[in-house]
Each structure stands twice: as structure tokens, then as C-alpha cells.
Amino acid sequence: MSEARVENIDAIKAFKAALWRFAELANAALCDADADATGTLRWLENEQRVYWQNAVRKSQELVSRCEEALRHKKIFKDASGRTPSAVDEEKALAKAKRMLEHATERLENTRRYIPKLQREIMLYKGHVQRLSTFVAGDVPAAAAKLDKIVERLEAYVNFAVPDEANVSMNLPAEAQANSEAPPPDDAPPSAKEAGQT
Numbered sequence: 001m002s003e004a005r006v007e008n009i010d011a012i013k014a015f016k017a018a019l020w021r022f023a024e025l026a027n028a029a030l031c032d033a034d035a036d037a038t039g040t041l042r043w044l045e046n047e048q049r050v051y052w053q054n055a056v057r058k059s060q061e062l063v064s065r066c067e068e069a070l071r072h073k074k075i076f077k078d079a080s081g082r083t084p085s086a087v088d089e090e091k092a093l094a095k096a097k098r099m100l101e102h103a104t105e106r107l108e109n110t111r112r113y114i115p116k117l118q119r120e121i122m123l124y125k126g127h128v129q130r131l132s133t134f135v136a137g138d139v140p141a142a143a144a145k146l147d148k149i150v151e152r153l154e155a156y157v158n159f160a161v162p163d164e165a166n167v168s169m170n171l172p173a174e175a176q177a178n179s180e181a182p183p184p185d186d187a188p189p190s191a192k193e194a195g196q197t
Helices: 009-075 087-157 164-170 173-180 191-196
Strands: none
Touching: 009 087
16 A cells, blocks of 8 residues: 655645636636637628628629619710710729629638538537546546545544553453463563573
């Protein structure tokens, strides 16, 4: 059996408290990380996908209006009979097309990254499973063992060593008589007697 040298029982109690504090902080961190990952996935699946779908639809409508305005400008002549300049309409159409392109790209990115994020969340959960299991199962078991250790050490420290008078009072009468009686004649001589002869 291995030996342990315990000089301070309070240090074990402090370690147990620190272990519980670690478990509490680890649980909070795991819950926060899980909530952040799930919240980001929901945000991407719902809010961002819907937002960019609406942005694509609005940009398509804007492109259609700009194309129609440009077509009218090129077809119809002004009061003097000349075809008016359509520079402003062309700029507006180019801007609307850039907006549509941007919104379409963002929508595609959102759709592409949803499964990637789902996969990363699953990998993350797999990696932290051991820590989660340790915090949920091993820490309480270790704390219970520390409680038993402290209980046994305190019982050992508080154990009163009986003095000789109490020991002799608690011994049966026969044992007391044997301890006080002189040794029989055929008993081997004690070390003191052997030295005298």
C-alpha cells in the first residue's frame, strides 16, 4: 500500500472547491459555445437566407425597372425630335446589376456555408464530448472521493490515544492479573536478570 504524507487537510478541501469551480466554469463555457454555434446556424439558415432571397428579388425588380427606363429613353424622342441622352439610365442599370450580382453571390454563399457549418458543429461536439463527460461524471466522482479522504483523515486526526491507566481499566480482570503477576519460575530470565548472572 502506498504511503501519503498529508500536512494540511484544508488543502484537500480547497482543491475540492477549486475542482467544483472548474466544473462550473467548464459547463458554462461548453453551454455558451453550444449556444453560439446553434445560434449562428439558425441565423444563417433563417435570417440571412431570407434576407438575401429578398435582396435578390428586389434587385431583380430594380434591374427590370432600370432596363425599362433605358428602353423608353432610347425609343422615345424629346420635344426637339432628338433621342435624349440615356447616360443616367445606363448608370442606374449598371448599379442595379451590381446590386443583383452582390445579392446573388451572398445568397449562394449562405446556401453553401449552411452544410459546412452543420458539419463543423458536429465535429466540435465530437471533440468536446470527452470534456463534457469528464465534467459531468468524473468531477462529481472525484469530489466524492475527496470527501471520503477528508472524512477519514479528520477521523484519524481526532482519534484519541488512550493513556495507560485507561487501558488497564478497560482490560478484563484476567489480563490485568497477568500483567501484574510475577513471571513463573520456569520462565526464561529477562534481559535484566540475565545481565546480573
